[in-house]
Amino acid sequence: MTENYQLVIEKEKGRLDKVIAEKIKDLSRTKIKELVNDKNILVNNKAEKVSYKVQAGDLIDITVPPAKPLSLEAQNLNLDIVYEDADVIVVNKPQGMVVHPSAGHPDHTLVNGLLYHTHELADSPEGFRPGIVHRIDKDTSGLLMVAKNDKARESLEKQLAEKINKREYLAIVHGNFETKNGVIDAPIGRNPNNRKQMAVNTKGKAAVTHFTVLEQFKDYSLVKCVLETGRTHQIRVHMKYIGHPLAGDPLYGPKKTLTGHGQFLHAETLGFYQPSTHKWLEFSAPLPAIFEKQLENLRRETKH
Structure with missing residues (x-):
């Protein structure tokens, strides 16, 4: 229109x-x-x-003018399939890959790769997100669950809504902590001053992130973040909110930061109940090489 x-x-x-x-x-x-x-x-x-x-x-x-309709093209993107059965696919998304096509990213997305991998993907209300039940940002790496049929999609979406999935992330953030554990309970909505950003906003939707400090370095820390909810940019917004923005984050972090390809954030662990058997499934993905190398550098600098 x-x-x-x-x-x-x-x-x-x-x-x-x-x-x-x-x-x-x-x-x-x-x-x-x-x-x-x-x-x-x-x-x-x-x-x-x-x-x-x-x-x-x-x-x-x-x-x-009205947006041009997105065409879904199957593309061989050599996806890292961690697990697959008749209902679900678990894929390890690389940093830099967008999950589904959009106006700015019409192809070479995870969905394009999934369409090449299989003809069995659950229908999407929007049409351009077949199989997708949750997303991670373009520059976030790690695990995603994908539905191969409508029954699986309904089951996985229900598990997300009822907060019974397991979603654990590793992140390098700015600064050091005085406490080892914490819970950030702060609603997230669109930033009224910057349409590209989300922000803690009293008019936003409820958002809860649990974090544990795993290692501390000079000026940086490695934390594990566990999502209770799944709002857009949740970890990035919440960690900035408590004064520890993600290293390398071009949208929410400081200019003086660690060099990489965006924020150092990795969806390491994913757990859910198999939609048909109701058996608990849990998977882990190793850190990308650039993330691991950055940790080694931080450990070396901290020793000196």
Whole structure:
């Protein structure tokens, strides 16, 4: 569905993309640039560049065309399948892989790889998430459970809702701790000041993270985080909230941090009841090489 906006500039001044982003929170600067390039943004009925300096009295017309439908293509991505039976697949997702297609990531996602691996995946209400019952971020590595049929999807989603799954993560975070264990019980919602971020927000959904400090280094710590709920960016938001943002996190962490390919966060352990037999299944995935190497460096630096 096409969306149309019209802005009458009264006294604002500045770059075209900046003024529009401040006025229309649903449009990112990247999206605005795309619309300008496609001549879907006109100033006084004329196409301008994003760098155009807006003046009082300008009339800005914005047309946002409907998103292009996502096509699901099977791609051989050499997925690391940890376990598979008639109902479920457990896959170890590498860091850097997106879970399902989206406007910014149309292919080479976990779903594309799953479609190549099998024709048996549970239907998805959205259509572009077959088999997916939960997600981990692009730059988070580790274990995901995938449903191969609708019965399995319903069972796994119910287990998630009833908080009877086991989901344990390892993370390198900034700073040291005075206590070994803790529970972060703080609701998470969209950050009103940054649409790309989530934040602890009283209007958000309930979110609970349990953490245990496993090792402490100079300026950093290795922690185990256990999810009771599964909100978007939950561990990243919660650890920042208590003053220990994840190392390497480009969205929530400080600029001076450990070099890598995003946050050092790994979904190490996953446990759930098999949808048909109701037998408890539990799996673990080793740390990625870059994560293990960073721990070795921190241990070496701490000794010195």
